[in-house]
Amino acid sequence: MTEALDIVIIIIASGLGIGLGWLLAKMKFSTELVRAEVEAQAAQGNKATLVAEMESVATAVARQNSEDFLRLAEERLGKVQSEANKDYDARKKEVExxxxxxxxxxxxxxxxxxDMEKNREGAYxxxxxxxxGLQEQTTNLRDTNVKLSTALRGSIKARGNWGQVALKNIAEAAGMLEHCDFDVEVTLKSGAGGARVDLLAKIPNGGHVPVDSKVPLAAYWDGLEMDDGEARALKMKEHANDVKKHVNDLAARDYPRLxxxxxxxxxxxxxxxxxxxAFEYEPSLQEYAFSKxxxxxxxxxxxxxxxxxxLYWHQQSMAENARExxxxxxxxxxxxxxxxxxxxxxxxNLNTxxxxxxxAVATYDSRIIPSGRKLEAxxxxxxxxxxxxxxxxxxxxVRDIKHLKRDDDDE
Incomplete structure (x- = not known):
């Protein structure tokens, strides 16, 4: 749009310059002509009169030329403006x-x-x-962990309860609730006294798997709270030894004998x-436990x-179902x-x-019916x-049962 206006202005300025040059040339030519006439008259007569007439004529010519120039300029300018307006409207439509x-x-x-901003705000x-919510849950979880840590550190019974609850949940997840004694500790009687086990998993044909829960935490948690690497390693080694002591304790109870x-x-x-x-600081711990x-x-x-x-119980159930x-x-x-x-x-019997x-029907038809008809007559x-x-x-x-006919005949 700006380039079109610049072109129009350049065209107008060029037209005005050409017209102005033509008028100036015309004025100069007219002035020289008048001057020549005046000089000729001056040569013959009154010089002052000729000069006055010359000035009057020059003024009239200049005024006429100015009017002609202005009229021509107005006409040219109006034409240029009209064309510029038409061109402006056309270009305006094209631009639109x-x-x-x-x-x-x-x-x-x-x-x-x-819309994206609204969605972003909603998502935000x-x-x-x-x-x-996560911060609140994290805070609650941290508080719960602190309470749990304090409870498990300070109470052996709390650690035992934790282990027993975990045993019950796992037995339930395995679908072994009906084949496990886990609600109370089972006392095994023997000639030398008794032994207690946390869970007895029954196996088919009267067998049992004894499960005892152990939660060695004291040295383990102490080690976790230490920043010094060597001190932590010593505590973790102590923790592995605690686990090993539990192995020895269970081996001494000798549940399989009972x-x-x-x-x-x-x-x-x-x-x-x-x-x-414990395995990290005592790699042979599992092999040691196997030996016990x-x-x-x-x-x-x-x-x-x-x-x-x-799975063994399921197979036995299928076998029992098959027998049933x-x-x-x-x-x-x-x-x-x-x-x-x-x-x-x-x-x-039905055929008989x-x-x-x-x-009986034949006897009825042959002997009784005729007598009855005579009585009716x-x-x-x-x-x-x-x-x-x-x-x-x-x-x-009655249709015979063919497959049993031989047996019936035998009877």
Missing amino acids: LLVSPIKEHLEKLEKATN QGIKRMVE LEGTDFTVMFIPAEPILST HVLIVTPVTLLALLRTVG IHGQAKEFYERATKFSHDLAKLGR VVGAYND LKVTEGMQKTMAELPEVGSS
Whole structure:
């Protein structure tokens, strides 16, 4: 748009310059002509009069030339303005056609930006609420962990309860609730006294797997709170020795001697890091436990063990079901066999009854009906509501049970 206006202004200025030059040349030529005439008259007459006339004529010529110049300039300027307006309108329409799609896209972009901003604000508020919730949960979890840590540090019974609750949850997850004694500690009687175990997992055919929960935490937590590497290593080594002491304690109790169907005791530690740290500082700990007929497990490995036992129970249940199905099938077959023989006997009896019935009908038709008809003809039956009925014979016999015919004949 600016370039078009600049071109129009240049054209107008050029036209005005050309017109002005033409008028100036014309004025100069007219002035020289008048001057020549004056000089000729001056040569013949009054010089002053000629000069005055010359000035008057020059003034008139200049005024006329100025008016002509102004009129011409106005005409040219009006024409140029008209053409410029037409060109401006045309270019304006072209520019509007070019700008209109851009304007629409900009409006759509603005709308999309506003929507995006609203969505971003909503998402930001949602994330903010989520972060605040996580912060609150983290705070609650930290407080709970502090309370749990304090409780487990200060009470051996609390640690024992934690282990027993973990045992119950794992037994439930393994689907072994009905095959485990875990609600109370089981007392095993022996000739030399008694022993207590936290859980007894029953296995098919009367066997048991003893599981005892141990939570060695004192040295482990002390080591976690130490910043010095050497001091921490010493505490963790002490922790590994504590685990080893529990192994020796379970080995001394000798649960397999008091139970049937097993030759090892399961020592359950309810947290994986507690055992993995002990293995880190005492790599041969598991082999040592095996030599003492003790198997050290964590929640994951105990779950796998109990699910394996549960699989044995499932297989036994399937075997028992198969035996039950076999017994039921045998009993059903015996009952069906007896019923078939009874049915065959009933068929034979029905055939005998049908034969006797047909014989009676024949006697009835041949001897009784004729006498009755004679009595009806003699009006003996007047006043009676019923007359003698005609009895049809039974034409079909009872179908034999072919597969039992030989057995029936044998009978």
